[in-house]
Structure formats: structure tokens, C-alpha cells
Amino acid sequence: MSLIFSADKCTLCGACVDACPFGVLSLEGERLSIGEGCTLCGACVEVCEAEALALPEAEGPSPRPGVPLGGIWVFAEQRQGRLAPVALELLGEARRLAAELSVPVAAVLLGDRVAHLAPELFRAGADKVYLAEHPALAEFVEGPYAAALTEIAARFGPEILLAGATYVGRAFIPQVAAGLRTGLTADCTAFALDPERRLLLQTRPAFGGNIMATIITPRTYPQMATARPGVFKRLADPCPGEGEVVRVELGSLTAAGPCTFVGTVEEIRERLPLAEAEVIVAGGRGLKEAKHFRMLEDLAELLGGAVGATRAAVDAGWIPYAHQIGQTGKTVAPKLYIAVGISGAIQHLAGIQSSDFIVAINKDPEAPIFKVADIGLVGDLFEIVPALIAAIRRERE
Amino acid sequence: MLKIIVCIKQVPETDKVRLDPETHTLIREGVQAIINPFDLYALEAGLRLKEAQGGQVTLLTMGPPQAEAALREALGYGADEARLLSDRAFAGADTWATALTLAQAVRKLGGADLIFTGKQAIDGDTAQVGPMLATILGIPYVAWARKLTWAGDGVLEVERLLDHGYDALRVRLPAVVSVVKEINEPRVPSFKAKMQAKKAVIPTWTLADLELDPHEVGLAGSFTQVVRVFPPPARGESEIWRGDPQELAARLWARLKELGRR
Incomplete structure (x- = not known):
């Protein structure tokens, strides 16, 4: 072609x-x-x-079938009985889309003994919860999760299937799309509908965030996308905590697959995971030494937030990789991002561009971070940050 | 002897690719084609496993004819052989059509014990081809590995990154494994291997070689379509503050409180 x-x-x-x-x-x-x-x-x-x-008109591998009637689905990611915030955010987005299409919203809940989470999913916007409980789903392993979601989707036919672009979602959702022989768009930051053609318009950043692309899945169902945590809004007014729970017995799961969970070897010792933090205080090369991250931790704690870092700070060994934000680390979307001693390499900016409000503190007035910052403070971080901490403490005493 | 395949991608250096906000045209001044940086960790993982357990490392890429340069460069790190999947019919492939084409090449190579990929490619950032490839081949996929331990008897122990921390898994080969940059420090290519790579013969496999139908590959075989490309929405004007650090801090705290109330 x-x-x-x-x-x-x-x-x-x-x-x-x-x-x-x-x-x-x-x-x-x-x-x-x-x-x-x-x-x-x-x-x-x-x-x-x-x-x-x-562009040449693509002839599909298969003709577009009739619209499936399962409505809009959200994968309800949970770990140890706690729902990932992005699942609730996506239920809010799904409700908005469902109103336009006049279809129901469903959540798919996979795990072992997780039925108690259903009311929270109803309140967040689900009309229905597909529930599959199995020991093989107790901890996340790609194979069983992909098999379970593929089987449930094949059986109940969603028109649209959304999941959080978390490490978990991005690991196994592509396998579900491949298993269902349908398209998938990664890490979306906006959704819209083309009502005439009944298509989900999926917008995402590419080329490290330098370019945005809108993508469709024109011929197959479900239309699938993973979505960036923190970007979509939960429902402002919760729905009643009631709905239909559809318990699914899975034929596709076996006790001993080729890949098994052994154990969690290290929990990230964060008071708050970066993906869930509304405030992130992040440090870069300008911090100069590992011990200065202590100062950022203090500020983050005062603001009820988490600490992030650039690749340079992680590579220098000042803070573990789990805190790394940017293209090689995590993508975040907090309400407030405070960049301390961060110059703003494009790879770092790619990870923070969905933040609502960005404050940058840097000595170098030419630093690229100032171009994306809502407020840029030109000055010595070793003076400004302690002064900010002192100001907050003074007021709270 | 382990058969190891490392999938790589040739990408433009993305920090140089930009859309002109006025004209919506791509500014690609000085943009070079490089090996996707994350793939070097996958290659290193493959080479180390081969050195420890014995085996052969085959490089695989799909791309235009010029992607051969990426394979040749990667051979310089010490991989044994490479295949370029290139055909006009492959153009416009989405992640599914790419994975399908790669899967067919893996089959033509007689399968593999381990297929390594990088975390994601820096141009598309999708991280989808590896898991789709595993599903098409019907073998397990493990994402985001930071440590691999050979447990013997065709079993690999993998430590991998998730949002909450690191989990350990045990996977029976064959499998597809994606690696994060924590896993290793890629080597510097040796002069000897570089010289050998210059002379290496890199076979190109076309649509016909892979015995695929033109409707299965490229744009025709893709389930997704790009309908619009545009520059990211501009953020509002930046306010730049200078002056006494104490005053700056006080002013910032006042503003943060204001934001918090909204």
C-alpha cells in the first residue's frame, strides 16, 4: 500500500x-x-x-460487525482489596461518554475475594459489575488477567473498553486487545465521540509528548484504550451504591499456568504513590546531593504530596528509580507539580505535561522548565525551599 | 542452547521532533535515526543470558530499508545475526499489525526460548508490541523486568516493577519479556564486534518471504487509524518571579493556598 x-x-x-x-x-x-x-x-x-x-482506504481484516450491546466498560484495577484511583476516574469518563451513546456503564472486577468493592464501583458510575474471583487472580500476573478479561469481554460484548495506563494496565491490556483481535490506543489523555459513525476518538501524546494524535478503531469491537491516571475526572456527585453484580465463572483459568507469582520483593516506601498524589514535589540535578531530598520530603509532607525525581537525580543514586518521573519513569498528572532544581529535559516534561499547575524553582532563568511552568521562581532553591517550608510551618503552628 | 530474539526499533531522536504550532508541520531539523534507547537494555539482557547459559542472539526489526542501519549498529554489540522485515506492504502498521508481522518472523526462525523487548519505543510510547507478540505466539509475557535469574530447567525468575513496588514471578519458557533500564548497564561495543558487524549479511524478509497476506499487514491489517496529528495544547503564559527568597516563598505559599481553595 x-x-x-x-x-x-x-x-x-x-x-x-x-x-x-x-x-x-x-x-x-x-x-x-x-x-x-x-x-x-x-x-x-x-x-x-x-x-x-x-491515505489509501484500508480494507479491514474483517468487516465492521454490528454494534455490541455491552456498553462502555472500565477495568476496575485493584490490589489487595483497594481500587486504583484511575478506575474511578475512568468510570466518571465512561458515564459522560455513555450518556452520549445511551448505553450502560460496566466495571470488570478481577481478583480473589474482592466482591466488597462492587458498591464503590456503583457509586463511581457503574451500572453493572462483572465480577470474577479466582485464586489465580489474587496477585497480578499477565497471563491469568489477560485470559480472564478476554473471556469476559468475548462473552458479554463491550462496545468500548477502557483501562488505566498503569504498569498493570499497560502490561496486560495489549494482550486482551490481541486476544479479541481489536485495536488498542495507549496512554490516552482525552476521549470524545464521533456520534455519526459511533466512533471513540482517542487522543494521546506521541514522540515524547511533542505531538498529539487522535486515533480511532474503525472496524472492530471493542474499541479499546488505556488512559493516563489523574487526567480524567471522577463523578462530582456519586451515584447510588447499587447495581447488578454479574458473577462470571471462568473456563480459561487453570491453577498452574506457565507463569506464577512468587512474592512481592519490595514495596515502594511511599506514604503516597506518585500516580495517586495530588501534589508532587520533584527534585533534579540542582539538588546536588542525596541528603537534600530530605527537604523535598518535608515540603511534600506539609502539602500532603509525594516526592518525585528526574532521571539525573535517580542516575546519581540520590533516590530510587521508583520515584523517577518522565519518559523513562512514571507519567504523572497531579493538581500541583513543584519542580525543584529541574532544568526540564523534554523526556522529563513528557511525564508531567498533564499536571494542572506547575511551579518551577531554578537558578537558571533560561531553563526550559520555565516555559511549561505556570509560575517560575528564579533563584536559589536552597534558600527558597527552606523559606517556603518555614512559612507553611509558621502558619500552621 | 538458548535461542534468544531481541526485537529492536529504529526511531527518530524524539527530543528533536516538534510540530510547528502555526503551520502544524513537523520540524525535523537535525533529527537522526537511532536505535530506540530502551532496546539497548533488552539487547544487553539477551547478550548476558547468552554468555551465562550459552545460546544465540538474533535481532529482529520491522521497518523501511534504512532500518538496516539500526540492526547493523546493534550487531556491533555482539548479537549473532539479524533479520530485517521490510516491504512496502508493511507501511502504516499499528502495534497489532507490527506484532503479527514479527510473530510470523519468529515462527520462520523456528521459534525462540526468550524474546526480549525494551520497555517501549520513544516515538510511539505504546509498549504494546511485546505483549501482543506474546499473545499471537501463544506464550507468556512478563512486563517491566529489572532482574532475571536463571532457575534452570527452562525456568526464569523475574523481578519486575509495578506501581506498588517489585514483584517476583517464575516463568516457564518460552516467553516474551520486556525490560526496564534498571536491569543492566549496556556495554560499549567492542572494536572487533563493530568491524564484524560492518561485514555482516543481514537478510531482508518481505511479505512473500513471511507468507503473509497483504490484508494482514501494514495499514490494511491495522485495527487502529490515526485520524489527526496536532501540536500539544499550549500551556498558559508563565509568570516569572524574581527577588528576595523569603518574599518569593511567602508569595508562593499565598498562591498555593489560593489554588488549594479552588
């Missing part, structure tokens, strides 16, 4: 040549030349005002 080019419409403006991320387009004489290496990304089609470029 290759790009469709209508030479008669082409004005030789060259916009497509500039737009091609892979550099395969060039103007040769009076004609556009399409070289080897086109990935059909569509960037050129987007910029072509003369509509001389088009």
Missing part, C-alpha cells in the same frame, strides 16, 4: 515535504517524489491544502 498522490491537484507548495517526519518526500523538478520509507503516518495528508495527498 502506498500514499495516494493526485499530481493534477498538487500546487508544489512543499508543505508536505516539510511535514514528513521521515523525510521521504521531495520536490523533484515539477513533481512530488515519494521515496522509500513511507509509513503512511498521514502527516503530509494533514497539511496538504490542495487535497492532493490521501
Whole structure:
């Protein structure tokens, strides 16, 4: 398959040549030349005002079937009887989408002895909870989780299936999509609907957050996406804590699969996981020494938040990898992000761009972090941070 | 002897790729094609396992003809052989169609005991091809490994990162394992291996070689479609404050309280 080019419409403006991320387009004489290496990304089609470029109409591996009636589903991630906040956020988003499509919202709850979580899912927006309890689901292992969710979805037919883009979700949801032979979009930060074609418009950052892309799954069901924690909003007014619990007996799970859980070897000793924190105080190279993270911990504690770090601080051994934020670490979306001594490498910015409000404290007025910060304090962090801590303490005493 | 496959991807250096907010065109001045940095950890994991247990490391990538350069560079780290999956029909593949094509190549190679991938590719950031590949091949997948211990008898113990900390798993091979950067420190390629890599013959496998149907691969075989590409929404104007640290701190605290009330 290759790009469709209508030479008669082409004005030789060259916009497509500039737009091609892979550099395969060039103007040769009076004609556009399409070289080897086109990935059909569509960037050129987007910029072509003369509509001389088009993507080939893809013929699907299978025709689009009738719309399944299962409505919008959310994977209700839980660990040791505690729901991941992103599951509740996505139920809020699912309700909003479901209202437009006039379909029900369901949560899928997998685990061992987790039935008590159903009312919380109803309050968060689920009309129905599909519940599968099995010893093999007590701890997260990709194989059993993928088998269980695939089987339940194949049996009850969701139109849309959403899950949190957590380490767990991003590990096994692709296996569910592959098992169901349908599309999946990773780490979405916005959803919308095309009501006419009844399509979920899934928007996500790519190229390290430098570009946003909107993606559809036009021919298969369910339309699946993982969604970034902290971005979507829970329902402001909880629903009544009642609904239908559908207990599913799974045929696909066996006691001894090829992959088994042995144990948790290390719990991250955080008062609050980064993904759940509404406030994050993060430090970078500017902190200079491991001991200065103590100061950030104090500030985080006063603000009821968690401590994060850049790759540079982690690589220097000042703080464990679990605290790393950015493309090589975690992606966060707190209400308040305080960047201390962080210059703002693009890889770090990719991990914080969904934050509601960013404060940066840095000596270097040219630091790129100031371009994304809502408030930038130019000055010595070793003076400003202690002064801030003192100001908060003074007031609270 | 372990058969180890390492999947790699050639990517543009993403910190250089930007959309012009006015014209929506990509600014790719000075953008180089590199091996996805996360894949170097996967390669190192494969090489170490081979060195400890004996075996062979085969590199696999799907991409345009120029992706051969990435394979050649990766061979320089000490991998034994490489295959390039390249055909115009593969263009526009989403993660599913990519995984399907890779799976067919794995089958053509006679399968593998272990397939390593990096955490994710820095251009797409999806982390989906590895798990999809495992499902298509019908073998287990373990994500985000930071430590591998050979337990003998075709069993691997894996320590892996999740949101709450680190879990230990035991997996019976064959399996697909994705690794995080904590797992190792990739080696510096030796001069000898680099020289050998320069001369290495890298076979290209096309659609016909893989005996796939054109409707199964590339854009035609993809379940997802990109409908729009646009620059990220601009954040509001930055306020830049300078001055006495005490005053700055007091002013910031006042503002934070205000934010907290909203």
C-alpha cells in the first residue's frame, strides 16, 4: 500500500515535504517524489491544502460487525482489596461518554475475594459489575488477567473498553486487545465521540509528548484504550451504591499456568504513590546531593504530596528509580507539580505535561522548565525551599 | 542452547521532533535515526543470558530499508545475526499489525526460548508490541523486568516493577519479556564486534518471504487509524518571579493556598 498522490491537484507548495517526519518526500523538478520509507503516518495528508495527498482506504481484516450491546466498560484495577484511583476516574469518563451513546456503564472486577468493592464501583458510575474471583487472580500476573478479561469481554460484548495506563494496565491490556483481535490506543489523555459513525476518538501524546494524535478503531469491537491516571475526572456527585453484580465463572483459568507469582520483593516506601498524589514535589540535578531530598520530603509532607525525581537525580543514586518521573519513569498528572532544581529535559516534561499547575524553582532563568511552568521562581532553591517550608510551618503552628 | 530474539526499533531522536504550532508541520531539523534507547537494555539482557547459559542472539526489526542501519549498529554489540522485515506492504502498521508481522518472523526462525523487548519505543510510547507478540505466539509475557535469574530447567525468575513496588514471578519458557533500564548497564561495543558487524549479511524478509497476506499487514491489517496529528495544547503564559527568597516563598505559599481553595 502506498500514499495516494493526485499530481493534477498538487500546487508544489512543499508543505508536505516539510511535514514528513521521515523525510521521504521531495520536490523533484515539477513533481512530488515519494521515496522509500513511507509509513503512511498521514502527516503530509494533514497539511496538504490542495487535497492532493490521501491515505489509501484500508480494507479491514474483517468487516465492521454490528454494534455490541455491552456498553462502555472500565477495568476496575485493584490490589489487595483497594481500587486504583484511575478506575474511578475512568468510570466518571465512561458515564459522560455513555450518556452520549445511551448505553450502560460496566466495571470488570478481577481478583480473589474482592466482591466488597462492587458498591464503590456503583457509586463511581457503574451500572453493572462483572465480577470474577479466582485464586489465580489474587496477585497480578499477565497471563491469568489477560485470559480472564478476554473471556469476559468475548462473552458479554463491550462496545468500548477502557483501562488505566498503569504498569498493570499497560502490561496486560495489549494482550486482551490481541486476544479479541481489536485495536488498542495507549496512554490516552482525552476521549470524545464521533456520534455519526459511533466512533471513540482517542487522543494521546506521541514522540515524547511533542505531538498529539487522535486515533480511532474503525472496524472492530471493542474499541479499546488505556488512559493516563489523574487526567480524567471522577463523578462530582456519586451515584447510588447499587447495581447488578454479574458473577462470571471462568473456563480459561487453570491453577498452574506457565507463569506464577512468587512474592512481592519490595514495596515502594511511599506514604503516597506518585500516580495517586495530588501534589508532587520533584527534585533534579540542582539538588546536588542525596541528603537534600530530605527537604523535598518535608515540603511534600506539609502539602500532603509525594516526592518525585528526574532521571539525573535517580542516575546519581540520590533516590530510587521508583520515584523517577518522565519518559523513562512514571507519567504523572497531579493538581500541583513543584519542580525543584529541574532544568526540564523534554523526556522529563513528557511525564508531567498533564499536571494542572506547575511551579518551577531554578537558578537558571533560561531553563526550559520555565516555559511549561505556570509560575517560575528564579533563584536559589536552597534558600527558597527552606523559606517556603518555614512559612507553611509558621502558619500552621 | 538458548535461542534468544531481541526485537529492536529504529526511531527518530524524539527530543528533536516538534510540530510547528502555526503551520502544524513537523520540524525535523537535525533529527537522526537511532536505535530506540530502551532496546539497548533488552539487547544487553539477551547478550548476558547468552554468555551465562550459552545460546544465540538474533535481532529482529520491522521497518523501511534504512532500518538496516539500526540492526547493523546493534550487531556491533555482539548479537549473532539479524533479520530485517521490510516491504512496502508493511507501511502504516499499528502495534497489532507490527506484532503479527514479527510473530510470523519468529515462527520462520523456528521459534525462540526468550524474546526480549525494551520497555517501549520513544516515538510511539505504546509498549504494546511485546505483549501482543506474546499473545499471537501463544506464550507468556512478563512486563517491566529489572532482574532475571536463571532457575534452570527452562525456568526464569523475574523481578519486575509495578506501581506498588517489585514483584517476583517464575516463568516457564518460552516467553516474551520486556525490560526496564534498571536491569543492566549496556556495554560499549567492542572494536572487533563493530568491524564484524560492518561485514555482516543481514537478510531482508518481505511479505512473500513471511507468507503473509497483504490484508494482514501494514495499514490494511491495522485495527487502529490515526485520524489527526496536532501540536500539544499550549500551556498558559508563565509568570516569572524574581527577588528576595523569603518574599518569593511567602508569595508562593499565598498562591498555593489560593489554588488549594479552588
